[in-house]
Amino acid sequence: TERLFGGFKKTSERLSENLTEVVSKAKLDDATLDDVEDALIMSDLGPSAAARIREKLRDKRFGLEISAQELKEAVAEEIAAILRPVAKPLEITAFPRPQVLLVIGVNGSGKTTTIAKLAHLFVEDDYNVMLAAGDTFRAAAIGQLQTWADRVGVPIVRGPEGGDPASIVFDAVKKGTEIGTDVLIVDTAGRLQNKRELMDELAKIRKVLGRLNPEAPHDVVLVLDATNGQNALSQIDVFKEVAGVTGLVMTKLDGTARGGVLVQAAEQYGLPIHAIGVGEKIDDLRPFDPDLVARVIA
Ligand code: GDP
Numbered sequence: 001t002e003r004l005f006g007g008f009k010k011t012s013e014r015l016s017e018n019l020t021e022v023v024s025k026a027k028l029d030d031a032t033l034d035d036v037e038d039a040l041i042m043s044d045l046g047p048s049a050a051a052r053i054r055e056k057l058r059d060k061r062f063g064l065e066i067s068a069q070e071l072k073e074a075v076a077e078e079i080a081a082i083l084r085p086v087a088k089p090l091e092i093t094a095f096p097r098p099q100v101l102l103v104i105g106v107n108g109s110g111k112t113t114t115i116a117k118l119a120h121l122f123v124e125d126d127y128n129v130m131l132a133a134g135d136t137f138r139a140a141a142i143g144q145l146q147t148w149a150d151r152v153g154v155p156i157v158r159g160p161e162g163g164d165p166a167s168i169v170f171d172a173v174k175k176g177t178e179i180g181t182d183v184l185i186v187d188t189a190g191r192l193q194n195k196r197e198l199m200d201e202l203a204k205i206r207k208v209l210g211r212l213n214p215e216a217p218h219d220v221v222l223v224l225d226a227t228n229g230q231n232a233l234s235q236i237d238v239f240k241e242v243a244g245v246t247g248l249v250m251t252k253l254d255g256t257a258r259g260g261v262l263v264q265a266a267e268q269y270g271l272p273i274h275a276i277g278v279g280e281k282i283d284d285l286r287p288f289d290p291d292l293v294a295r296v297i298a
Contacts, residue, residue, distance in 0.1 A: 008253060008254075008259045008293065008296040008297055010255065010256060010257040010259075011043065011044075011253075011256065011257050011258065011259030011260055011296075011297055012259075012296050012297055012298070013257075014042070014043050014257045015039060015040070015043040015075075015260070015297060015298055016072065016298070018038075018039030018042060018043065019036065019039055019068065019071055019072055019075065019298070020068045020072075021035075021039075022035040022036055022039060022068075022071065026065045026066070026067075027063060027064070027065055027066070028057065028058075028061045028062055028063065028064055028065075028066045028071075029062075029063070033054050033057060033058055033062075036053070036054060036057065036071070036075070037050045037051065037053075037054040038050075040053055040054075040075070040260070043257075043260040043297075044229055044230075044257075044258045044259070044260030044261045044263075044264060045079075045260040045263045045264055045267075046233075046260075046261075046263070046264035046267065046268065048264075048267055048268060049079075049082060049263050049264055049266075049267040049268075052078070052082070052267065053075060053078040053079070053082075056078045056081075057074055057075070057078065060074070061074065072298050073298075075298040076294045076295050076297070076298035077294070079263055079293075079294035079297055079298055080290050080291045080293075080294035080295075082263055082266050082267050083262075083263065083266050083273075083288075083290030083291075083293060083294055084290045084291075085266075085270070086266045086270060086271065086272055086273045086290075087272075087273060087288045087289070087290045088247065088272035088273070088274060088288075089274060089275070089287050089288070090118070090219060090221070090247070090274045090275070092122070092125075092127055092182055092183055094215060094216075094218050096177070096213065097176075097177070097180070097181060097182050098130065098173065098176040098177065098181040098182055098183055098184040099182065099183050099184070099218045099219070100169075100173065100184050100186065100209060100213070100216040100217045100218055100219075101118070101183065101184065101185045101186065101217065101218065101219045101220075101221055102134075102186045102188055102202075102205070102217040102219070102220045102221070102243070103115050103118075103185060103186060103187055103188060103221050103223060104188050104190060104202075104220065104221070104222050104223070104239055104243050104245070105190050105222055105223030105224065105235075105239075106190040106192050106225075106235060107138065107190045108225065109190065109223045109224060109225040109228075109251060110223055110225055110251035110252060110277055111135075111187065111190060111223045112135075112141065112144050112145055112148065112187065113148075113251070113277070113280065114223045114249050114251060114277060114285065115131065115145065115148065115185050115187055116145075116148035116149075116151070116152055116282060117275075117277070117282055117283070117284065117285035118185060118249075118275075118285065119131060119148070119149075119152045119154050119183075119185055120152050120282045120283065120285075121275075121285060122182070122183050123152060123153065123154060127182040127183050128179070128180055128181050128182045128183070129152075129154045129181065129182065129183045129184075129185065130154060130155050130156070130157065130172060130175070130176045130179075130181040130183070130184050130185070131145055131148075131149050131154060131155070131156040131157070131184075131185050131186075131187065132156070132157045132158075132168055132169055132171075132172035132184060132185070132186040132187065133145045133146070133156060133157065133158035133159070133168060133187055134165040134168055134169055134186045134187050134188045134189070134205065135165070135187045135188055135189045135190070136159060136160070136161060136162055136163045136164070136165055136168070136189070137162070137189040137191060138189065139161055141187065141189075142158050142159075142161060145158070145187055146158065151282070152282065155175075155179075157171050157172035157175055159171075164204075165188065165189070165201055165204075165205055166201075166204040166205045166207070166208040167208075169186055169205050169208055169209060170208045170209075170212070172184055172186070173209065173212045173213070173216070174212070177212075186205070186217070188201070188202065188205070189201065192235070192238060192239075195238070195242060198242055198243075199242050199243075202242065202243050205217075219246050219247060220243055220244055220245050220246045220247075221245075221246070221247050221248070221249055221274065222235070222236065222239050222243070222245045222247070222248050222249070222271075223248075223249050223250075223251060224236070224248060224249070224250050224251065224265070225250075225251050225252050226250050226251065226252050226253050226256050226258050226259060226261055226262065227252050227255075227256045227258060228258075229258045229261055230261070232250070232261055232265075233261060233264060233265060233268065236248070236265065236269055236271070240269075245271060246271070246272065247271055247272040247273065247274045248265065248269075248271050248272065248273050248274065249273075249274050249275050249276065249277065249285075250262050250265070250273065250276050250277065251276070251277030252277060253276050253277060253278050254277075254278045254279050254284075259293075259297055260297065262276070262293065262297075263297070273288045274288060275287055275288055276288055276293070
């Protein structure tokens with residue numbers, strides 16, 4: 001656990017410290033519960049998850065003596081209860097193939113790296129994977145995706161910089177169908193500054209995809225950077241509206257004290273969380289294990 005989730009260390013240190021301070025007093029009374037709630041909010045779990053955990057603790061343990069260790073375990077259990085319903089790995093079930101994953105997110109969120117990591121995971125599971133370079137807006141994006149495709153050893157369909165993403169996606173699905181691709185992972189431009197254009201672009205991609213396969217895109221995965229804290233959460237609102245998000249990957253949970261936003265995202269949005277990023281390397285994407293994450297956070 002320690003090694004796997006070195007990632008959550010800072011989040012966990014912060015919350016543990018706060019919780020340990022709380023329980024110099026032994027009985028779980030209202031004042032202690034207030035302190036617990038504050039500690040949770042300070043650890044980025046957000047007001048509603050904090051209130052919910054407080055209520056659960058109150059129901060189960062009010063007036064009882066509790067040690068710091070027991071309090072931590074109780075909090076971990078309540079966090080796990082929030083996380084369990086949203087823990088859903090990406091599964092490749094589409095028929096006909098390929099299953100089409102649109103990957104969206106603002107620049108810098110770790111979108112490209114996450115695409116590469118997902119491709120790597122699917123390849124390890126013996127799926128045929130293809131990438132499509134649908135972020136034609138940023139000069140470096142296509143080259144960067146190509147580099148990852150080479151490294152992971154999967155084909156990529158790309159067009160010119162400034163090209164039409166929808167036509168790249170069209171070509172990719174056609175080619176993927178020909179060569180037996182199981183999973184097509186589509187990179188998209190993360191231009192939240194220009195919502196209208198982004199919306200039009202995604203609508204056009206959807207239209208083209210829908211003509212080839214009414215079920216596509218099967219997944220619309222939003223990549224969020226945990227270090228952005230509350231900002232990451234407000235991106236969920238915008239992208240839900242613009243893109244019809246079906247699930248989340250949260251990145252950069254290594255080295256941030258803001259891992260609590262993961263709990264907040266789960267509580268507030270209830271969207272599936274597919275995986276979490278805990279580093280820059282190709283195998284630094286972990287399946288989202290709610291019990292493990294809860295134990296590490298609290
Ligand atoms: P994009 O602009 O959204 O495509 O972002 P990139 O995939 O290029 O990632 C931006 C930076 O974040 C790069 O330096 C990545 O190595 C880094 N990065 C991505 N995911 C993670 C992660 O889970 N942990 C850490 N520490 N860095 C990450």
